[in-house]
Amino acid sequence: MANRSGNVYGLTALSPILDDPSAEVSHAVALRIYLAKLARDEKSPFAKIYSTHMARLVVMDDVVFVGYPAHEEHLKSKYLVFEANFDGDLDTYLERMAKETPDEVEAVWGHCVGYPGLTDPARFVTYMKSCQLTTTFYFADVNDKTVKETLRALEIQSGLATFIERSNGMSPAELQAAFAEFWKSVEESPPPLPAAKAVAVLPCFLSGKNSARVRGIP
Amino acid sequence: MTNINGKTYAMNAITPLKPWKTWILRGFFFLLGLIKPMQKNLVNLSFIHFARWVVIPRRRFPYLGGRQKREELRYDYLLFFSNFNGTWNQYIDAFSAVLSSGLNAIWGWTEKYPGAVPVTPFKRHIARCQFDTDYYYTAYPYATTNDVKAAHRVETAVRAFAAESKAMQPREFALAYQKLLLAVQSDLGETGEPPVGT
Amino acid sequence: MSKTPASTFSRLDETDVQGFVLRGYTFPIARFMFLEIGDAVKSRRLIEKLIRQVTTGKRWDSGKPDCTVNIAFTFPGLVKLDLPDATLLSFPVEFAQGMKARGDVLCDTGKNAPEHWDAIWREERVHAWLAIYAKSSQILEARCGELRKMIYDSDGASVIGEQNAAAIVLDGKPSSKEHFGYTDGFGNPDYLGVDRDTQPGQGKLMSDGTWAPLATGELLLGYADEAGELPVAPVPHLLANNGTFMVYRKLHQNVQTFRDYLEANSKIYAGGKEKLASKFIGRWRDGTPVELSPDKEDQAITADKRRSVNFTFGNDMAGTRCPIGAHIRRTNPRDAFGFNGALVNRRRVTRRGLPYGEFVPEGQPVSDTAEHAIIFMALNASLFRQFEFVQQQWVEYGNDAHQGNDKDMLIGNHGGQGKFMIQGTEDPANPPFICGGLPNFVELRGGAYFFVPSMTALRMMAAGTVDPR
Numbered sequence: 015m016a017n018r019s020g021n022v023y024g025l026t027a028l029s030p031i032l033d034d035p036s037a038e039v040s041h042a043v044a045l046r047i048y049l050a051k052l053a054r055d056e057k058s059p060f061a062k063i064y065s066t067h068m069a070r071l072v073v074m075d076d077v078v079f080v081g082y083p084a085h086e087e088h089l090k091s092k093y094l095v096f097e098a099n100f101d102g103d104l105d106t107y108l109e110r111m112a113k114e115t116p117d118e119v120e121a122v123w124g125h126c127v128g129y130p131g132l133t134d135p136a137r138f139v140t141y142m143k144s145c146q147l148t149t150t151f152y153f154a155d156v157n158d159k160t161v162k163e164t165l166r167a168l169e170i171q172s173g174l175a176t177f178i179e180r181s182n183g184m185s186p187a188e189l190q191a192a193f194a195e196f197w198k199s200v201e202e203s204p205p206p207l208p209a210a211k212a213v214a215v216l217p218c219f220l221s222g223k224n225s226a227r228v229r230g231i232p
Numbered sequence: 233m234t235n236i237n238g239k240t241y242a243m244n245a246i247t248p249l250k251p252w253k254t255w256i257l258r259g260f261f262f263l264l265g266l267i268k269p270m271q272k273n274l275v276n277l278s279f280i281h282f283a284r285w286v287v288i289p290r291r292r293f294p295y296l297g298g299r300q301k302r303e304e305l306r307y308d309y310l311l312f313f314s315n316f317n318g319t320w321n322q323y324i325d326a327f328s329a330v331l332s333s334g335l336n337a338i339w340g341w342t343e344k345y346p347g348a349v350p351v352t353p354f355k356r357h358i359a360r361c362q363f364d365t366d367y368y369y370t371a372y373p374y375a376t377t378n379d380v381k382a383a384h385r386v387e388t389a390v391r392a393f394a395a396e397s398k399a400m401q402p403r404e405f406a407l408a409y410q411k412l413l414l415a416v417q418s419d420l421g422e423t424g425e426p427p428v429g430t
Numbered sequence: 431m432s433k434t435p436a437s438t439f440s441r442l443d444e445t446d447v448q449g450f451v452l453r454g455y456t457f458p459i460a461r462f463m464f465l466e467i468g469d470a471v472k473s474r475r476l477i478e479k480l481i482r483q484v485t486t487g488k489r490w491d492s493g494k495p496d497c498t499v500n501i502a503f504t505f506p507g508l509v510k511l512d513l514p515d516a517t518l519l520s521f522p523v524e525f526a527q528g529m530k531a532r533g534d535v536l537c538d539t540g541k542n543a544p545e546h547w548d549a550i551w552r553e554e555r556v557h558a559w560l561a562i563y564a565k566s567s568q569i570l571e572a573r574c575g576e577l578r579k580m581i582y583d584s585d586g587a588s589v590i591g592e593q594n595a596a597a598i599v600l601d602g603k604p605s606s607k608e609h610f611g612y613t614d615g616f617g618n619p620d621y622l623g624v625d626r627d628t629q630p631g632q633g634k635l636m637s638d639g640t641w642a643p644l645a646t647g648e649l650l651l652g653y654a655d656e657a658g659e660l661p662v663a664p665v666p667h668l669l670a671n672n673g674t675f676m677v678y679r680k681l682h683q684n685v686q687t688f689r690d691y692l693e694a695n696s697k698i699y700a701g702g703k704e705k706l707a708s709k710f711i712g713r714w715r716d717g718t719p720v721e722l723s724p725d726k727e728d729q730a731i732t733a734d735k736r737r738s739v740n741f742t743f744g745n746d747m748a749g750t751r752c753p754i755g756a757h758i759r760r761t762n763p764r765d766a767f768g769f770n771g772a773l774v775n776r777r778r779v780t781r782r783g784l785p786y787g788e789f790v791p792e793g794q795p796v797s798d799t800a801e802h803a804i805i806f807m808a809l810n811a812s813l814f815r816q817f818e819f820v821q822q823q824w825v826e827y828g829n830d831a832h833q834g835n836d837k838d839m840l841i842g843n844h845g846g847q848g849k850f851m852i853q854g855t856e857d858p859a860n861p862p863f864i865c866g867g868l869p870n871f872v873e874l875r876g877g878a879y880f881f882v883p884s885m886t887a888l889r890m891m892a893a894g895t896v897d898p899r
Binding site: 022024026027028029030033045046049050052054055058060061064066067068069070071072073074075077078080081083084085087089090091093095097099126127128141144145146147148149150151152153154155156159161163164165166167168170171172174175178185186187189190193197208209210211212213 | 261275278280282286287295296305307313343363374400402405413
């Protein structure tokens with residue numbers, strides 16, 4: 015299935031943008047203004063839909079003219095490109111968009127032709143599928159780990175490096191006790207939030223056996 | 233710079249191709265999907281999280297009715313979306329140096345493609361065909377695909393260690409811990425802010 | 431895969447290239463004079479006089495001269511010389527912006543930020559660099575005296591600063607040691623057409639395991655580079671050809687911090703102090719490459735030109751001999767990134783450095799505030815693609831080596847944080863080890879980007895006949 019690689023789904027959708035000559039500000043421009051201000055970090059709507067690895071929204075104004083002897087031609091509409099890489103299946107994802115991030119969906123696709131609103135999520139799903147393009151070739155470097163698993167792995171990687179550094183020079187008994195505390199901290203830590211700027215520091219490094227700097231180093 | 237979020241860059245490119253060439257291109261992608269060794273170099277370069285090529289036949293731009301006019305085009309279009317790590321220049325330098333035959337096999341069918349080598353005209357062509365991202369989200373902005381893969385290896389190793397070493401005596405534990413270090417020692421690079429630059 | 435067929439190379443005119451570019455002068459003592467240009471016309475006359483003293487790349491078949499002189503200009507310097515606007519605008523952007531403005535790209539922030547630099551660099555007043563190398567301090571003083579007088583008499587420029595540098599003398603002889611005790615000066619690249627003592631390992635790695643010279647265009651403007659094209663160069667061609675770009679950085683060394691750090695970590699590193707020091711950079715302090723001799727120093731290798739630089743990392747991908755993040759592995763990954771080194775060949779630079787300051791032997795008290803530095807100079811056809819890239823992506827960052835954000839142990843701008851991972855084996859004398867809480871062993875105290883013109887270009891500049899067409 016060209017849209018899928020392992021557990022990851024690659025959605026490519028082109029939604030024609032409304033063209034209203036009487037508008038003070040065109041839909042395309044309004045959309046750009048909205049997207050420029052939309053949060054890209056933990057407050058992003060895509061952070062709410064936890065299964066999103068990466069996603070982008072692009073206002074595509076036109077095709078490109080590469081120069082003579084190629085012919086010059088133009089699109090009659092502008093298109094909103096939505097490229098997303100997420101865990102799970104398409105229908106579930108689109109339903110989650112409709113149910114969990116309705117304000118942002120309205121604000122974005124409200125500028126597009128044929129957008130049916132969100133009173134009936136099933137209609138939104140159908141609408142998005144009618145904008146969908148089949149991916150001809152999809153490459154995913156890691157395609158078998160969910161977002162949750164990825165964030166957890168990154169947290170553990172960072173934690174372990176800190177643990178190793180701080181346990182330099184510990185005796186075996188000290189080491190075992192310190193590791194037990196570290197691992198407990200890992201197991202008790204809640205699922206990391208997506209789109210944070212950095213890996214959160216595990217609590218075990220803030221106090222207790224693992225909180226000291228490397229032994230003996232000034 | 234809206235194309236960039238943390239360590240990832242969202243590149244979009246559109247290139248025209250004569251409709252009769254589209255079939256050849258589709259054939260190439262079909263082969264690429266089947267013949268894994270052809271993907272080997274792409275995997276070994278290891279700085280793309282996700283990438284996709286989308287062929288849009290000229291009559292298949294989504295048409296939703298209403299007052300939208302149907303497109304009347306001569307060319308089919310090849311859309312390319314990449315989520316990669318590193319700077320724009322670094323990315324294209326690497327592809328030009330190492331994957332030029334693969335790039336030529338794909339984009340060689342598009343109009344006025346100058347070839348992936350030498351790199352300066354290639355960059356100029358890409359700059360013309362590239363269009364900027366308005367909004368870019370990533371769930372792990374401070375991690376490259378190398379970081380992600382390393383993290384998964386580390387987690388697997390340390391989980392196994394935690395389970396196996398639970399009941400060990402301290403000396404046995406210390407020995408097993410050394411083995412853990414040896415298993416993860418190449419995968420502990422810190423994550424964080426990316427370098428600034430183009 | 432080489433894109434420059436060797437057979438089509440045309441002979442390099444060595445007399446047109448400045449000597450400093452083509453060879454590392456092995457003189458024991460040097461002085462760099464920094465000029466501020468006042469009057470363009472008078473300065474051009476000065477350049478005309480100086481040209482007669484400038485050392486070219488001509489071979490020293492009839493004996494080494496007592497003294498050499500070379501000259502280079504910053505972008506503000508070229509502006510001051512009244513080069514045509516179209517020419518000035520054709521210089522690469524990073525050169526025109528200057529090293530200070532490129533601080534974010536180079537990670538010259540925090541302790542390396544311009545506010546800590548020497549005044550002439552911080553205020554970007556340097557327009558020209560004059561390098562005088564000499565066989566003895568007597569000869570040096572004499573020549574510098576002549577030059578100072580010439581500059582003063584010209585009434586077109588003035589000397590606003592001077593930087594001494596000298597090889598560290600050990601046992602009465604000039605050595606290639608630097609202040610941390612490492613032996614420096616290995617591994618400058620070979621270029622096609624540049625006559626030099628070739629050592630296997632200096633060039634680029636071919637698929638059959640042999641070494642070949644890099645394309646000339648990696649060093650000199652006007653020649654094909656490793657990407658099969660002419661590097662970006664200013665116009666007119668005559669101004670650019672046989673010229674190159676130089677980065678000059680005064681790197682202050684915190685010798686006390688380095689020695690304390692090494693000492694403290696040696697206590698818990700099972701391999702011992704010298705081995706730990708060797709892991710930091712990838713060579714033992716006597717110069718033995720760790721890749722060829724991971725357990726001990728070995729002068730038999732180091733003194734043998736066929737071996738001292740002749741190694742690859744392909745059999746050490748795990749980094750258990752030479753750590754993946756070690757300095758020389760970061761700055762020249764050789765085959766460590768696969769693809770027969772294709773990702774590395776356009777990232778090489780030629781280094782010409784000399785230490786500055788009184789060497790303090792191990793065991794004697796030393797302070798971070800004392801003057802110990804390396805005057806680091808690197809030559810490349812493209813600052814952006816070569817020096818800046820290595821600095822930004824391989825020194826201050828580690829993703830290409832799969833080391834995440836980890837920085838170069840020795841010269842990275844750590845700010846007290848960050849770590850260096852030493853990969854190890856089950857051998858108790860070669861354990862895995864993390865060096866954490868990294869301080870700044872090296873601090874940037876100033877520098878700039880320079881254009882090193884050919885002799886032809888210098889004459890054009892002196893005559894005021896630079897015409898961009």
